[in-house]
Amino acid sequence: MAVRRIKLNGKEVRADYQSVVSGTAESSEQLLHWLREQHGQIGPKFGCGISQCGACTVLVDGAITRSCVTQVHTVVERAEVRTLDGLSKKNDHPLQKAFVELQAGQCGFCLNGMVMGVLGWLEERMRNRNRTVPTQAEIKDFLSGGADRSKPNYLCRCGTHYRIVAAVEKAAKEMLR
Numbered sequence: 001m002a003v004r005r006i007k008l009n010g011k012e013v014r015a016d017y018q019s020v021v022s023g024t025a026e027s028s029e030q031l032l033h034w035l036r037e038q039h040g041q042i043g044p045k046f047g048c049g050i051s052q053c054g055a056c057t058v059l060v061d062g063a064i065t066r067s068c069v070t071q072v073h074t075v076v077e078r079a080e081v082r083t084l085d086g087l088s089k090k091n092d093h094p095l096q097k098a099f100v101e102l103q104a105g106q107c108g109f110c111l112n113g114m115v116m117g118v119l120g121w122l123e124e125r126m127r128n129r130n131r132t133v134p135t136q137a138e139i140k141d142f143l144s145g146g147a148d149r150s151k152p153n154y155l156c157r158c159g160t161h162y163r164i165v166a167a168v169e170k171a172a173k174e175m176l177r
Helices: 031-039 094-101 111-127 136-144 161-175
Strands: 002-008 011-017 057-060 063-066 079-082
Touching (some): 011 031, 111 136
Antiparallel strands (some): 002 011, 057 063
């Protein structure tokens, strides 16, 4: 059985992963299931299973990654994987605080992946030396996948879209101070 070692939310972990279908290492279980079942990560959720909704979003070496369509064997050895479970110990990250304060979620199913996607987007902007607070139009474009067709969108069926945009804007102001 194959083993993958990663740095999960700052801690080195390792676990077997299952080869699927062909029984070879070239086809393995999804990262989402491996994180949830082998490592107890409840942040990433199974939504659509085809990379359309974003509920399963995690960061792999800082890149926004849909864990429902990412096979474990494609995650490089010792990659840094971040999930909502490790974002902060007291749920006091600016994104978490803003989403709660502005009541940006109702059912909360999509929020785990949405927070991680926004975090990856904001951190990418900062790495690219863009320290401006994104406008509401930029936030809407990011969340809808409209800004860059190579970036996935995020679906929320609860109808809190205005609050989500406001929460992202508020968190970005805090993160960019």
